[in-house]
Amino acid sequence: MAPNIIDQSKDITILELLDRVLNKGVILTGDIVISVADIDLVYLGVKLMLSSVETMEQLRSGNSIHQD
């Protein structure tokens, strides 16, 4: 299936989602739980952009993708 506009715009949703689930809610630290400390949103944004570029490149080079 060809990538559609929703796929192309999904990064913002992921970033918004990660901003919530990693930085908000019940945040516990210390002996009582295992939890990974703060993850920088900017770092995640960069990683997401890189991963989406990678995905787009894979899609472009893939033979099974139909071009509209």
Place this chain on the structure above:
Amino acid sequence: MINDLIYVFCLSNESPPGHIIESEGLHSLVIGDYNIISKYVSEGEFSEDNLKRNMSDIKWLETNARNHIGIISKIMEYTTVIPFKFGTIFQSEESLKKFISDYSESITENFHQIADKEEWAVKIYCDRKKLSDQIDEFSEDAAALEKQIMASSPGKAFLLKRKKSDLIVNEMDRICKHFGQKYYDDLKNRSESTSLNNLLPKEFTDRLDTMILNATFLVDKNNVADFKKIVDLLKKENENSGFFIETTGPWPPFSFISIKEKKQWLQT
């Protein structure tokens, strides 16, 4: 691999629906007055080191973060929930019981704060080019200067145009602040609590316009229709002005949870 770590999604103050617990392979533990919605997970995936490693795998993180919010959202359709940060793992039921005991007053207080309310996110963007094209309608100073330009000789008009382009930059900042504040206040008046988030730069929003407000509102369920009506009205009013208003929700109330340990809780 043995699944013996407890991954907590959320707390609820009523029993979560059995069909969701069953179909998602979850557990609902009752400790004190609360239901803890959790899942047993393996050390191979969620021990401290493995969790840290997996968090840097963006595909793993996306899948699991979507699952985290997906499960909490399903439970939220039936009962009030206190969502946990993604990847909060308890070693045993004993440590979970200790958490409930240490934080019980704060948990009760949080349930009280969020009961019968929904979290809605609102982002406002400004298309500065579009706003600049209509600046004379928004700014009296710009309109007055434009009149002077029209009435001036070509030489003077040239100088005044340069003056106007400086004025436009300042006026656009002022207009963005004015409308951003006005729309925020309109929505704040219809909500119980608000929380401001960082503005995201264009590289991350994938939009050409500039984010001027990124806020979250806790809205009483009885006022949600009114809140959405205001958002729709603002959207309609601004169709051609250069302001774009985007809203998402209802989210689990992540932005309005503040859990404090008993000792600190009593001190503050």
